[in-house]
Amino acid sequence: MQETILVRYGEIFLKGRNKGYFESVLISNIKRALHGLRYTFVRTQNRYHIEDYDAFDRDEIVGRLQKVFGLHSLSVAAKVATDYDLLAQTVVERMPADAKTFRITVNRADKRLDKNSTQIAAMLGGKVLEAYPQLRVDLHRPQAEIMVDIRERGYSYVFCDKILCAQGMPVGTSGKGMLLLSGGFDSPVAGYRMARRGMSISAIHYHSYPHTSEQAKQKVVDLARTLTDYCGEITLYAIPFTQIQEAIHRYCRADFMITIMRRIMVEIAERVAKQHDCGALITGESLGQVASQTMQSITVTNQAVRDLPVFRPLIGMDKTEIMETAQQIGTYALSELPYQDCCTVFLPKNPVIKPSLETACKEQEKIEGLAEMIDAAIRDAEILTLRPRYAE
Amino acid sequence: MIYLDNAATTKMSQACAQLYMQYAVEDFYNPSAPYRPALECANAIKQARETIAQTLGATADEIYFTASGSEADNIALLCAIKAKRGNVLIGSSEHSAVYETSKELERRGYAVRYVPCDGYGRTDLQALRDLADEETVLVSVMHACNETGAINDLDQIVKIVRARSPQAIVHSDGVQAFGKIPVRVKTSGVDLYSVSAHKIHGPKGIGALYCRKGLFLRPFVFGGGQEKNVRSATENVGAIAAFAHAAQECAHTLRERYRHASACKNALIEQLRACPIPIRILSPEDGSPYIVMLAARNARGEVVAHAMQDRGVLIGTGSACATHKATKRIPSALGLDAAWADGIVRVSFCEQTTLDDVQACAQALKESLAFTAGIQRS
Numbered sequence: 046m047q048e049t050i051l052v053r054y055g056e057i058f059l060k061g062r063n064k065g066y067f068e069s070v071l072i073s074n075i076k077r078a079l080h081g082l083r084y085t086f087v088r089t090q091n092r093y094h095i096e097d098y099d100a101f102d103r104d105e106i107v108g109r110l111q112k113v114f115g116l117h118s119l120s121v122a123a124k125v126a127t128d129y130d131l132l133a134q135t136v137v138e139r140m141p142a143d144a145k146t147f148r149i150t151v152n153r154a155d156k157r158l159d160k161n162s163t164q165i166a167a168m169l170g171g172k173v174l175e176a177y178p179q180l181r182v183d184l185h186r187p188q189a190e191i192m193v194d195i196r197e198r199g200y201s202y203v204f205c206d207k208i209l210c211a212q213g214m215p216v217g218t219s220g221k222g223m224l225l226l227s228g229g230f231d232s233p234v235a236g237y238r239m240a241r242r243g244m245s246i247s248a249i250h251y252h253s254y255p256h257t258s259e260q261a262k263q264k265v266v267d268l269a270r271t272l273t274d275y276c277g278e279i280t281l282y283a284i285p286f287t288q289i290q291e292a293i294h295r296y297c298r299a300d301f302m303i304t305i306m307r308r309i310m311v312e313i314a315e316r317v318a319k320q321h322d323c324g325a326l327i328t329g330e331s332l333g334q335v336a337s338q339t340m341q342s343i344t345v346t347n348q349a350v351r352d353l354p355v356f357r358p359l360i361g362m363d364k365t366e367i368m369e370t371a372q373q374i375g376t377y378a379l380s381e382l383p384y385q386d387c388c389t390v391f392l393p394k395n396p397v398i399k400p401s402l403e404t405a406c407k408e409q410e411k412i413e414g415l416a417e418m419i420d421a422a423i424r425d426a427e428i429l430t431l432r433p434r435y436a437e
Numbered sequence: 438m439i440y441l442d443n444a445a446t447t448k449m450s451q452a453c454a455q456l457y458m459q460y461a462v463e464d465f466y467n468p469s470a471p472y473r474p475a476l477e478c479a480n481a482i483k484q485a486r487e488t489i490a491q492t493l494g495a496t497a498d499e500i501y502f503t504a505s506g507s508e509a510d511n512i513a514l515l516c517a518i519k520a521k522r523g524n525v526l527i528g529s530s531e532h533s534a535v536y537e538t539s540k541e542l543e544r545r546g547y548a549v550r551y552v553p554c555d556g557y558g559r560t561d562l563q564a565l566r567d568l569a570d571e572e573t574v575l576v577s578v579m580h581a582c583n584e585t586g587a588i589n590d591l592d593q594i595v596k597i598v599r600a601r602s603p604q605a606i607v608h609s610d611g612v613q614a615f616g617k618i619p620v621r622v623k624t625s626g627v628d629l630y631s632v633s634a635h636k637i638h639g640p641k642g643i644g645a646l647y648c649r650k651g652l653f654l655r656p657f658v659f660g661g662g663q664e665k666n667v668r669s670a671t672e673n674v675g676a677i678a679a680f681a682h683a684a685q686e687c688a689h690t691l692r693e694r695y696r697h698a699s700a701c702k703n704a705l706i707e708q709l710r711a712c713p714i715p716i717r718i719l720s721p722e723d724g725s726p727y728i729v730m731l732a733a734r735n736a737r738g739e740v741v742a743h744a745m746q747d748r749g750v751l752i753g754t755g756s757a758c759a760t761h762k763a764t765k766r767i768p769s770a771l772g773l774d775a776a777w778a779d780g781i782v783r784v785s786f787c788e789q790t791t792l793d794d795v796q797a798c799a800q801a802l803k804e805s806l807a808f809t810a811g812i813q814r815s
Contacts, residue, residue: 254743259743
């Protein structure tokens, strides 16, 4: 008996004439995710098979494939010759020990067999009942469902569980976005969400050493690296923001500091995004979460972006929902680390909640030499290319 | 780079590193195994236990090796109390290894009382007298404060506790005192005393707990019965041997090291007198000479430390073990108000620190403090 991993894809199933393009991106993403592992990739109609892998690598392969956007689900299956006795033996072996009720579902592509699907299922079910007399058949709500997929060319797949994958669209099919990545809970989730819709992700981070620590920057690198498990390679632009932040602190009204800081951040992000072929900015804003994320604040910040659309996938999400996703994708524990980031140093006691655009612009104009400082920050950006740990 | 954060950890000495490696790659045997090389490892542990005992003024059977000073504190607080209920007295500037364990005692039903300290972190003995009563089952007060270097008078503390609370066990966290100031557990009369290797040029991951003969410790780690069943686990022979070596080195040169550290401390404080930015020295003159803690007004300690790094000097911001949690427990115990509480930094020496290092540190501190003062928060 051979083991194989059946991989099913999701939404791109619905694509029409472009399906070939989406599939080719998906397949190259799958192959990139399985970098460094030995396996054979087999493509059949509407699904893929990962075969000939080392049994020790199975969990690793499953874990990596679960993070490939565009895949719907996968199953670890036994690949056996289509022989009734052999199939029966395999089905009996695969029956979960804790099940009380079961059903067998047979899908028969090989029409040359002497029995139809229902007959085969009944025959195999009978064998199961012989082996485990305490089990009962339940066709409607079984605790265990064993699926037997009888293919042409004389072999079949037998499997029990469908393991859900990350769904969405293959990364790389929806252009590239520049994610404003802080050290908090929200922005990594925002990046994840957009990657799930097929965007390749670049990220930009602002650090204010010595007001923020090197650990705070490292935390962002680690966050971006965690995202690479889903998004593939991420280029991270680490922008030195100290000078600008000190200048805002020096020249501008305290209650407008955060507003102006965010305006400058998106301005820089847009410039870097354009330089590096990103077609959109991505932020982790969630309406009303903090003073800088009220509708009025977002309006004033947004006005500093000239051309690119700003995607805010979390805009309508609650903090709890965001935290749940952060837990699920593995960024929660990192985001939780208590290092200060740019947004938390020089924090005024009462940041303005409903800033007016006019005042914000007037305050921002007070900063002497801002344009030069922005140029310098972009010029001095540290550029890091991050890949999943297994690809290094 | 000048390293002046020796209260956080120290560089392992060459001799310790060699011993550590020897037991990692050559004499790597499990000390409990039934062959001769293993017996030699067991003998090395025996020898080390005697050395540690000697440096503390105890006997070998009173020494339990642990995985760290923090673990020794945990065992002391969690495994020695016999009474099912009662109250526990804890110094208010204790290291988090003691403070957080006292929270666990609270969860287990003991009443925990915090003994206030003065502005230098010295436990208030009158308050201790007032708080200790017949229901007190354990008292834990650190020997040398890891934040300020303040030294608590253990003899006095034990006397007060014995007079007020006959059934109480007295523990002291000696991690910042051991190998730096004289420690005689029998003279002071403490029941339990925690020490650690990596603060005295030994390896990380090894500490010890002194437990007075006759005092029973319940198991902390269950398993094969090592460390008299208190802390089962295959012994970390290399770390134990290196620890003993480091302790012996310190014991032999205690006076010289003390004098040298005093010279460093005095020089730093002297040079900071001319500091243009308002600062407060939080370390008492009669405290450990190895530690100088100071606070700058309206600054953030972390930013000062970064600015110091940029000037080639590595210093701490207080207990490095607590940086995983944002806490203001220690500043508030020291009675610092909000303007000073965030601006704490700690400079700590070792015998390798030179007076030139201290001078460079003082200069860098002045510059760093001036830098942070220029961008003070509103």
